[in-house]
Amino acid sequence: MYCKTFTLLRHSGQEEEFLMRQCTEADLLDIMELQQKVYDEIADPELYAIVEEPEIHESLLEDYCYGTYHNGRMVAFTMMIANRISHRNYGTYIGYPEERLPKCVSLEITIVDSAYRGYGLQRLFVKIREEEAKRHGAEESFVTIAPGNEYSLKNFLKSGYEIVETRPLYEGAVRHILRKML
């Protein structure tokens, strides 16, 4: 099970120590609470689509979920849908045949408590998930981002992702679909 500490620095010079670890079913409530808090603070609800509890629960059992903790409190969360055959595999969004899905992972949910933004946690989460994905034989990584989500889009472009399609997804909300060859 992944568990590692990081000392991270903000532009302001503030330095903090964070623990990053893989989550289990026992963390479900903390994840739901953090997601709600982050969602409630988003000015434009079009920018973030809530992931419901059954999906997060399924991912805690079948996929890779990571929490970031500061002084024992969860301050950030992310997950990656494993390279498994599922309608949740984003390879399906661009019409990949089923045989190709075991080579594709999908980066879903990244939420950072507003008090802890600017430490580069999203990009660190990308790196950790890509390393895990490669260990499991994945060759392509996908993410979907609302076109107006400038911070998230910037982080994924910086991490080497490219937009392959832009179209309505999640109940009609438009999303960029980005891909990186691992």
Ligand SMILES: CC(C)(COP(=O)(O)OP(=O)(O)OC[C@H]1O[C@@H](n2cnc3c(N)ncnc32)[C@H](O)[C@@H]1OP(=O)(O)O)[C@@H](O)C(=O)NCCC(=O)NCCS
């Ligand atoms: C997108 C998100 C995860 C990025 O968090 P992060 O990794 O901490 O962001 P970064 O470290 O890249 O921040 C870089 C700079 O942008 C600022 N920033 C990041 N997200 C911001 C936001 N939503 N609003 C205003 N400023 C933000 C940071 O404070 C930092 O500023 P600085 O350089 O002056 O210190 C975070 O904004 C978030 O949780 N947003 C809401 C949920 C969401 O949209 N998730 C992504 C879905 S694809």
